[in-house]
Amino acid sequence: MARLDLLKFMPFRLSRLAAEVSTALSGEYIEQYGIDVPQWRVLATLGFREEPCSAQFISQCTRTHKSTISRAVTELLKHKLIERVENEDDRREFRLQPTAKGTRLYEELIPRLLRREQDMLSCLSAQERKDFAAALGKIETSLDLVQTSQQAKAKAAY
Amino acid sequence: MARLDLLKFMPFRLSRLAAEVSTALSGEYIEQYGIDVPQWRVLATLGFREEPCSAQFISQCTRTHKSTISRAVTELLKHKLIERVENEDDRREFRLQPTAKGTRLYEELIPRLLRREQDMLSCLSAQERKDFAAALGKIETSLDLVQTSQQAKAKAAY
DNA sequence: GCTAGATAGTTTCACGTGCAACTATCTAAA
DNA sequence: TTTAGATAGTTGCACGTGAAACTATCTAGC
Numbered sequence: 001m002a003r004l005d006l007l008k009f010m011p012f013r014l015s016r017l018a019a020e021v022s023t024a025l026s027g028e029y030i031e032q033y034g035i036d037v038p039q040w041r042v043l044a045t046l047g048f049r050e051e052p053c054s055a056q057f058i059s060q061c062t063r064t065h066k067s068t069i070s071r072a073v074t075e076l077l078k079h080k081l082i083e084r085v086e087n088e089d090d091r092r093e094f095r096l097q098p099t100a101k102g103t104r105l106y107e108e109l110i111p112r113l114l115r116r117e118q119d120m121l122s123c124l125s126a127q128e129r130k131d132f133a134a135a136l137g138k139i140e141t142s143l144d145l146v147q148t149s150q151q152a153k154a155k156a157a158y
Numbered sequence: 159m160a161r162l163d164l165l166k167f168m169p170f171r172l173s174r175l176a177a178e179v180s181t182a183l184s185g186e187y188i189e190q191y192g193i194d195v196p197q198w199r200v201l202a203t204l205g206f207r208e209e210p211c212s213a214q215f216i217s218q219c220t221r222t223h224k225s226t227i228s229r230a231v232t233e234l235l236k237h238k239l240i241e242r243v244e245n246e247d248d249r250r251e252f253r254l255q256p257t258a259k260g261t262r263l264y265e266e267l268i269p270r271l272l273r274r275e276q277d278m279l280s281c282l283s284a285q286e287r288k289d290f291a292a293a294l295g296k297i298e299t300s301l302d303l304v305q306t307s308q309q310a311k312a313k314a315a316y
Numbered sequence: 317g318c319t320a321g322a323t324a325g326t327t328t329c330a331c332g333t334g335c336a337a338c339t340a341t342c343t344a345a346a
Numbered sequence: 347t348t349t350a351g352a353t354a355g356t357t358g359c360a361c362g363t364g365a366a367a368c369t370a371t372c373t374a375g376c
Contacts, residue, residue, distance in 0.1 A: 006203060009271070010275050011176075011180060014176040018177075022169060062164065067366095070326060091370085091371060092323065092324040092372065094325085107159060114162060117168050120168065131286070131290075135290040135293075139281060142278075143278070212355095214354060224355070232356090249341060251353090
């Protein structure tokens with residue numbers, strides 16, 4: 001009879017680890033600034049990229065449901081962390097970009113989060129970290145999980 | 159100015175991967191049998207272990223909130239996939255164990271899920287798989303995420 | 317230029333989950 | 347024996363999220 005040790009089952013381990021890491025991060029820093037995970041994803045995408053993006057683009061890049069992004073954008077607008085300008089070429093979509101306040105928050109948050117990530121990985125050697133990231137990358141690719149900016153653009157333009 | 163590419167940020171990658179894997183599994187197999195993730199966790203714990211367990215024990219092992227386990231147990235009882243017997247030594251808790259029907263479902267499900275896990279990891283060589291699991295183990299340990307049966311028992315007995 | 321279908325974004329709804337309060341039971345100490 | 351505090355399990359509540367419906371706008375084909 002086939003058996004399965006849940007504690008060694010990869011999907012379970014990933015789910016447990018992701019949940020733990022996520023609450024650790026959001027609990028300590030993100031909640032501190034009054035923004036939640038989807039809002040952080042919007043801000044992170046806008047902060048990293050130079051040009052303004054559409055909500056659709058953010059949704060595709062972060063693989064987050066468009067309704068979730070929509071609500072996050074509404075909140076960020078309300079708190080004046082981002083602003084949106086109409087797109088003359090296509091009046092269905094809006095160009096989103098961080099405000100000065102949003103950029104300030106972003107710049108405060110980044111070092112904290114990067115430090116957190118380093119803490120999390122500090123139990124691995126440099127080589128192990130590299131291998132771990134590479135393995136993760138292979139799995140992501142095989143699951144067609146990686147959405148490059150190019151692909152997103154291509155999709156956006158279909 | 160510090161920047162952060164969300165797509166290379168480990169917490170984000172883990173969250174995205176876990177979500178994808180989870181929906182892939184639950185969508186294709188678990189939903190097919192009308193049970194959801196918490197119910198599967200209960201069944202997996204009971205099926206793997208020989209002796210009956212308490213809900214508390216399952217909650218600790220799987221790091222799933224006790225209210226979630228409670229609801230999962232209620233559903234599984236309703237569908238006669240598990241049964242519970244009073245514990246004479248401590249009448250607060252119940253001993254949970256799979257029924258014949260539950261065991262049958264478990265045995266049908268296991269090979270499918272294991273095959274799925276293999277598919278997911280098939281993009282890695284044997285050595286890479288081993289290294290990946292080891293790295294994951296180190297991170298889990300450093301985050302105090304690993305709950306052994308012994309520890310759970312110790313905690314249960316405080 | 318019109319119409320059909322696609323797309324961006326919003327909103328309503330149903331549902332699953334964590335938190336906190338609650339009941340029942342157990343343990344330890346006075 | 348009584349009482350205070352801990353524990354097992356359940357339930358009400360608030361909240362976040364995905365699916366689906368909806369509006370407005372765009373594109374392609376006629």
